[in-house]
Amino acid sequence: MLFMFLAYAALIACVAIIAMKFIGYLKHPQHLRWEIYPVAHEEADRVKYGGSYLEKTDWWKEKQHGSTIGMLKGFLKEALFLHATFEHNRALWYVTYPFHIGLYALIGAFALTLFIALLVAAGFTGGFVSFLTFLLVLANVVGFAGVLFGTLGLIRRRLGDKGLRKYSTNEHFFNLGIFALYALIGLVLVCHGSGYLALSLTFVGGIFMFDAVPFSLAFGAASGSLAFFYGLYILLTCFILVWVPYSFMGHAFMKYFTWHDIRWGDTPTQDSEAIQARLLENLNRPVSWKAPHVKGDGKKTWAEIATSTGADDASKE
Numbered sequence: 098m099l100f101m102f103l104a105y106a107a108l109i110a111c112v113a114i115i116a117m118k119f120i121g122y123l124k125h126p127q128h129l130r131w132e133i134y135p136v137a138h139e140e141a142d143r144v145k146y147g148g149s150y151l152e153k154t155d156w157w158k159e160k161q162h163g164s165t166i167g168m169l170k171g172f173l174k175e176a177l178f179l180h181a182t183f184e185h186n187r188a189l190w191y192v193t194y195p196f197h198i199g200l201y202a203l204i205g206a207f208a209l210t211l212f213i214a215l216l217v218a219a220g221f222t223g224g225f226v227s228f229l230t231f232l233l234v235l236a237n238v239v240g241f242a243g244v245l246f247g248t249l250g251l252i253r254r255r256l257g258d259k260g261l262r263k264y265s266t267n268e269h270f271f272n273l274g275i276f277a278l279y280a281l282i283g284l285v286l287v288c289h290g291s292g293y294l295a296l297s298l299t300f301v302g303g304i305f306m307f308d309a310v311p312f313s314l315a316f317g318a319a320s321g322s323l324a325f326f327y328g329l330y331i332l333l334t335c336f337i338l339v340w341v342p343y344s345f346m347g348h349a350f351m352k353y354f355t356w357h358d359i360r361w362g363d364t365p366t367q368d369s370e371a372i373q374a375r376l377l378e379n380l381n382r383p384v385s386w387k388a389p390h391v392k393g394d395g396k397k398t399w400a401e402i403a404t405s406t407g408a409d410d411a412s413k414e
Contacts, residue, residue, distance in 0.1 A: 137171025196247025
C-alpha cells in the first residue's frame with residue numbers, strides 16, 4: 098500500500114512540476130528571434146541551403162505559411178536520431194544516443210506493461226498477450242542496457258574531456274549516477290524473469306485500476322531478493338519522476354518551446370497579434386541598466402529610451 102501511495106504522489110508531483118514549468122515559460126517576456134537557419138517548417142527547397150521567406154520580394158505583403166510536414170520531419174529527426182549531435186559532436190553522440198534510445202525503450206516498456214495488465218484484467222490470454230510479453234522483455238533489456246551504457250559513457254566523457262569537464266556540474270554527475278543505478282537495478286530485475294514481470298503487471302495495473310491488493314499479495318509472495326530490488330526500483334522510479342522535471346533534465350518536456358517557439362520561431366510580427374502584444378509589454382518594462390549608452394534609472398521604459406534622441410541628456414551635460 099505504501100508503494101502505491103508513493104507512486105500516486107510521484108505522478109501528481111511530476112505533472113504539477115511540468116505544468117508549473119509550462120506556465121512559468123508562458124509568463125516570460127517575448128524572446129528575441131534567433132535567426133538560425135535552416136528552419137524546419139520552411140519550404141523544402143529553402144531548407145536545403147538554409148534559406149528563409151525573407152528572401153522573397155515584398156514578403157510582408159502576404160501572410161506566411163509554414164510546412165507542418167517539414168516541421169514534423171525536423172522534430173522527429175532530432176528527437177529520434179539526435180541529428181545535430183551526430184553532425185557536430187560525433188564522439189558525444191556515440192554515448193548519448195544509446196542513453197536516449199534506452200529511455201525511449203523504457204517508456205515503451207511502461208506502455209506495454211500497462212496494456213498487458215489491462216488485457217489480462219479483461220480476461221485476454223493466448224498468443225497475442227505472449228507476443229506482447231516478449232516485446233516487453235525485449236524493451237526492458239534494450240532500455241536498461243542502453244541507459245547503463247549511455248550513462249557510464251557520458252560520465253567517462255565528462256571526466257575525460259577537458260573542454261566538457263569545465264561545464265560539468267555536480268548535478269550532471271548526480272543525474273547520470275541516478276540513471277546508471279536505476280538501469281543496473283532494472284537489469285538485475287530482468288534476470289529474475291517471470292517473477293519480475295508478474296510484479297510489474299500487478300503494480301502498474303493496480304495503479305491505474307486503483308487496486309493495491311493484487312500487488313500486495315504478489316509482493317508478499319516474492320522471493321527476498323526480488324522483493325528487495327523491486328522495492329528499490331519503485332522508490333527510485335518515484336524519485337526520478339519528481340526529480341527529472343525539476344532538474345535541468347526537464348528540457349525533455351520543454352522541447353516544444355525550445356524548438357518550435359524559440360529556435361524555429363520566425364513568425365512575422367505583423368502576422369501575430371499575440372507577438373505584438375508581448376512586444377508592447379516588453380517596451381513598457383522599466384530599465385535599470387545604467388550603462389552610458391542606455392542610462393536606465395529604473396523609471397524610464399524601453400520605449401522611452403528607444404525613442405529618445407539623446408538631446409535631453411546632451412543638454413544636461
